[in-house]
Amino acid sequence: MEFLLREVTTEQDQVVYQDTELDADIVTIGSAADQLIQLRGVGIARAQAVIKQIAGQLTITALEKNTILVNGQAVKTSPLAVGDEVVLASHRIKIASPPAGFDAACELFIDHDLQNHALESAYRTTLAHTALGKRVPAYLLSLLMVLVMLVWPVSAYFLRDNPIDATTGQVQYDKSGAGDKLWSTGPLLPAHQLEIGDDCSACHKVAFQKVQDQSCIDCHQSVSDHFDYGDKQTADGVHGGTLGTLHINLGVTECQSCHKEHNEPAAMVVSADSLCVDCHKSTLKLSDKTLGTDTVTGFDKLTHPEFKLSYLLPKVVEKGTGTDVEWYSRIANPDSGQPDLSNLKFPHDVHLDPSKVQVSGADQGMMCSNCHTLKSDKEHFDDITMEKHCASCHDLAFDVAAPERELPHGDPRSIVETIQAHFVRVYTDPDYKPLGADRQRRRPGHSGGVERCDDKPFACGMKRATKEASIQFTQRGCITCHEVSDNNSEDLFARWVVLPVKINHDWYGRAQFDHASHLTQRGQTETQVCSSCHEASKSTASTDILIPNIENCQSCHGDRSVKNKVAVDCVSCHAFHPETKKI
């Protein structure tokens, strides 16, 4: 389009034309420097309008949200005819008839005062004129956040049910690509991380629902509760019988109450004393049948009750023609005077006195570890048996003439049988000769060095055996270490019952103790170290209680509020979920 632009100015009352030929398809009008007709002033945008020929008709169109005044009327777009006048601020554009060779022409009346005054609008002088914006970046950034941080993770929740494709047999949703790991509030416990990884659904089953105990119990199936609730378990079975009503009454309603995941440093196990003290600051009693617990607020003289011993006590009961023993446990204070009744007679003082007892083959006294060997739990000790721990010194010979003959240990019936067999043979077998006793020939009617008998040899042997059995059970054999019950029956096999022995291995059943870490010995013998807590060398009888009391512990330990002591927490000694202990 050939366009004639005629700027009309007045100089010294004379009208001056300044013509410009434009060869452009679109004549742009605005305040910016790149506009063909640059008009500046209030209300004139950087690109205000364009004039172009549409199907031969000259048309002016306002750009964007602008309007334009054509013949006094604000319009968006308008066809232009010769004589039409477009007004922008105080500038005027008048359409003129195009001279020959031009498609269109206009006369331009510029208000020069305004043009200079509004010079700034020719330039981009604020950031608002640049490509920078606030809304678009805000919306784009927000959209990105919603997509990455909300849509992606939520999609993992809805897709994770993960049906298996029937044809390929593959899971249809790969959890390793799930976005919900972006929601993790912190690292898992390393063991959980290894087992669960980024699979949030392992615990978070239902949206907007707290993690349920079942998620924990799925894996931790054998965790026992704080104590046996017995009939106090919830009837509805909500907690699977592992969390009792008492727990719930105390505000501990779920595993999560104490065990919070996603915390750094990983701290699933609560070690703070408040775990225990929150409830145990007052006396608690579960039922009339139980002892209850005293007030505990710490571990110091006044804040922790005396340790109670859990005794293992025998109860002799009638059983058929003889007796038997049933064992029961009893909790009692150390000052109750209750002796330890294990049915074993054992003086610790004699065995620890080197002048009386020495280890066979070595010229030294006994040490504790000769009999007491620590189990791998570092708290308890292996069982003590006659065969392993006593037999090396204490043989079970019963006939001085035949010292190599020993009684079997543990079965009264075979003891009687052994004695009978031995003496019947002694009296009846002419060739019998005790091992290494060839110096004496047996004379008829005599057993080796024993009183004579004029009866038949078998009867003599049995008579002698009956006498010896009585001696063994009641005077110097079994009775040395065991309690033997004698019902004076004619039947030798039913006459004596050796009461079974049970040594209490767990005097503090509700506490844990690490013997290994306490067995440090600098300049002390092992026996001295053990004796610093267990006064065995002064114990004359096995009924003595050799278990140290609370003062012994508190001479070194205290809770965190106690100065100059080795600090212990409640959980240093007590477990909230105790192992099931066997009596």
Next chain:
Amino acid sequence: MHEPILKYKKARYFFVTVVMLVICALIYASQTGGRQPPNGGTWQGYVLGVLAAALIVWLTLLGRRKRNYRARLGSLQGWVSAHVYLGTSLLVVATLHCAVQFGYNVHTLAYLLMCLVIFSGFLGVYVYMRYPRLGTHNRANRSREELFTELGSLNDSVRKLSKQCDPQVQAVVDSAVDRTNIGGGVLAQLMAIDASQMLVVADENNQSMATTRVSNRHQQALVDFIAQRIPRSRRQDEAANLQELLTMLCRRQALLHKIRKDIQLQSWMQIWLYVHIPLTIALLFVLAIHIVSVFFYW
């Protein structure tokens, strides 16, 4: 007298903020010795989190408040003062809320965005405290509009005067005025980059055969061109004209420098908002997602 926003009503909101932070610190401290290590999920964590979220929402409302000229609730100045202090305090409140537990997750992202918003706000406080005075000093108490009016009339005078000179001079001056650049893109405004150009005709100094476009940075090329012309002018009145033209061009040069400096100062007072506001909006979304996600996977 203008009262600086930080000292509004004797720094009333500074003390409000300090009291609030002391309370927050006490709440945080009450977590130690509990069953869990301090974190956002304890009741203390929830309290601090609710406070931080409420602060963020309130701080965002400043954007609405400042457009609402009829609002009666406190002066805008008071709002801005509180905005600065309470906004800064968020750094502490949010850190106590999360108990310095960070990771690659939406929660830390919210914290990070919040920090970016706050630090961009610090830039805003700095420029608002310092640049208005620098600007006033630079403009010598005149308005931007007055500077441009003066530039307009100088442009007219320069063009008019150049018409009375050599046509070559007129062409160069015209092109220099036409191609004078003010402001421009983001960098040009922030760095006051002058991309002005002018056309130089082929003459004894310009070896090329045709008219070439050269940089007219700080109008120095034009001033040099006219200055060189003065000793070579053959007529007395031509020399006088050129002399007057040179004087005007130097005035114009100084004026353009002022205008550019003004644009630069003003752009720095605006640029931080282009970071502050989009990040704030994104922060609101991430904050909402943070809250939803925590309870979605409770």
